[in-house]
Amino acid sequence: xxxxxxxxxxxxxxxxxxxxxxxxxxxxxxxxxxxxxxxxxxxxxxxxxxxxxxxxxxxxxxxxxxxxxxxxxxxxxxxxxxxxxxxxxxxxxxxxxxxxxxxxxxxxxxxxxxxxxxxxxxxxxxxxxxxxxxxxxxxxxxxxxxxxxxxxxxxxxxxxxxxxxxxxxxxxxxxxxxxxxxxxxxxxxxxxxxxxxxxxxxxxxxxxxxxxxxxxxxxxxxxxxxxxxxxxxxxxxxxxxxxxxxxxxxxxxxxxxxxxxxxxxxxxxxxxxxxxxxxx
Numbered sequence: 001x002x003x004x005x006x007x008x009x010x011x012x013x014x015x016x017x018x019x020x021x022x023x024x025x026x027x028x029x030x031x032x033x034x035x036x037x038x039x040x041x042x043x044x045x046x047x048x049x050x051x052x053x054x055x056x057x058x059x060x061x062x063x064x065x066x067x068x069x070x071x072x073x074x075x076x077x078x079x080x081x082x083x084x085x086x087x088x089x090x091x092x093x094x095x096x097x098x099x100x101x102x103x104x105x106x107x108x109x110x111x112x113x114x115x116x117x118x119x120x121x122x123x124x125x126x127x128x129x130x131x132x133x134x135x136x137x138x139x140x141x142x143x144x145x146x147x148x149x150x151x152x153x154x155x156x157x158x159x160x161x162x163x164x165x166x167x168x169x170x171x172x173x174x175x176x177x178x179x180x181x182x183x184x185x186x187x188x189x190x191x192x193x194x195x196x197x198x199x200x201x202x203x204x205x206x207x208x209x210x211x212x213x214x215x216x217x218x219x220x221x222x223x224x225x226x227x228x229x230x231x232x233x234x235x236x237x238x239x240x241x242x243x244x245x246x247x248x249x250x251x252x253x254x255x256x257x258x259x260x261x262x263x264x265x266x267x268x269x270x271x272x273x274x275x276x277x278x279x280x
Contacts (some may be wrong), residue, residue, distance in 0.1 A: 004184075006012055011155075011159075013026065015155070015188060018151060019148065021033050021036060022144055022147050022148060023144060023148075026143075026144060028078070028109075029074075029077070029078050029138055029139060029143075030138040030143060030147070031074075033072070033147065034074045034135050034138055037070060037131060037134050037135065038067045038070045038074070038131075038135075039067070040072050040131075040256055040260060041065045041066050041067050041069075041070050041128060041131040041264075042128060043066075043249065043255075043256045044062075044066060044127045044131075044255075044256040044257045044260055044264075045062070045063065045064075045065065045066020045067065045123065045127060045128060046063055046064075046066065046123060047246040047247045047255045047256055047257045048055045048066070048123050048126060048127065048237070048246070048257060049062050049063040049066075049123055050241075050242075050246075051237050051241040051243065051246060052119045052122070052123055052246075053148055054241040054242065056244070057103075057112065057115065057116060058116075058118050059116060059119055059123065060100045060101075060104065060116070060120060061100070061120075062119075062123035062124060065093060065123075065124060065128065066123070066127065066128045066131075067128070068069050068089060068093065068128065069086060069090060069093075069124070069128040069129050069131070069132045070128065070131045070132045070134070070135045072085050072086045072089040072132070073085075073086045073132035073133075073135040073136060074135050074138075077135070077136065077139040078139075079277035083197075086132055090124070090129060093124050094124065097117060097120045097121060097124070098117060101113055101116060126264070127257065127260065127264045130264035130265060130267060130268060131260075131264050131267070133264075133267035133268040133271045134150075134263065134264070134267045134271075136267075136271050137150055137267070137270070137271060140183075140221050140274065140275075140280055141280065144210050144255045145205070146274065146280070149198075149201055149209070150223070150267070150270050151255045151263075152194075152197060153194040153198060153219075153220050153223045153266075153270075154194075154198060154223065154224075154227045154243055154262050154263050154266050156193050156194050156197055156224075157190040157193070157194045157224040157227040157228065157262065158190065158225075158227065158231070158262055160188075160189040160193040160194075161182075161186040161187060161189055161190025161228065162186065163189070164183075164186050164188065164189025164190065165181075165182065165183045165185055165186025165189070166233060167185070168183070168185035168188070168189075169183025169184065169185035169186045170183075172184040172185055176232060178235045178236045178239060179231070179235040180231055182232075187228060188208075190224060190227070190228055191221060191224040191225055191228065192221075192224075193224075194220040194221070194223060194224035194227075195217050195218075195220040195221035195224060196217070196220065197220050198216040198217055198218070198219045198220020198221065198223070199213050199217040199220065200216070201216050201220075202215065202216035210278075210280075211278045211280075215277075215278055219270070219273050219274070219278070220272070222269055223266050223269060223270045223273075224266075224275060225267040226262075226265050226268075226269045226270075227262035227263070227265065227266040228262070229265055230262040230263070230264060230265025230266055231261050231262050233261065234246070234257055234258065234261035237257075246258050
């Protein structure tokens, strides 16, 4: 019960704060929102670095590069829309990782080169590269609505998965070994409710969300599916590192990654559907 109360209290603080920042501070292409998520990504990268370093392997520079890619995304869309700044930044960070190993790998006669390079590149991509897609939502037309819809879909996925699992999932748990407490009922509730919300967005606000009812349903369904996958991906990281939470910064939730794992994995598919298939 204490855990549930903590989740509830965190939610009633975080959600109004998010709405306030997005709705009332849209200046300079939602700079306040983007800055907030860049800082969140930075802390999440620190937590990911800690998970990757549980075997005492020293990784180069990744503990403070998590914010670079979403920052590059904001700078690109705000100031240099014709330049693939985010892509070049990604290539620079990966190339720098490989270059550094030339000189630092000698400490173990390069026996750990594969593992160090792989972990470092993973830490650059997750959560950094995935988080950059959250920044991209801020540059869509009617961005306020699309930012709020995205977080509504992801938060409702997490919320209804939790409550449907508690109500109907006692006899159908353990299907996915990486997170044995997850249930079929929880997954169903966490996917179908956001799909209905996506459908309703097209019905209730057709002037803003110009896609069809079926497209709205698909948008909500697929975003929720990836949100669920994001939670499972982070669970696999924590199991490998043999920890319960990625951190302790958020009461009732654990670390930053424990709260944004669904967000960062769902964001790319949400953006892709809107821009590639729905023409937003």
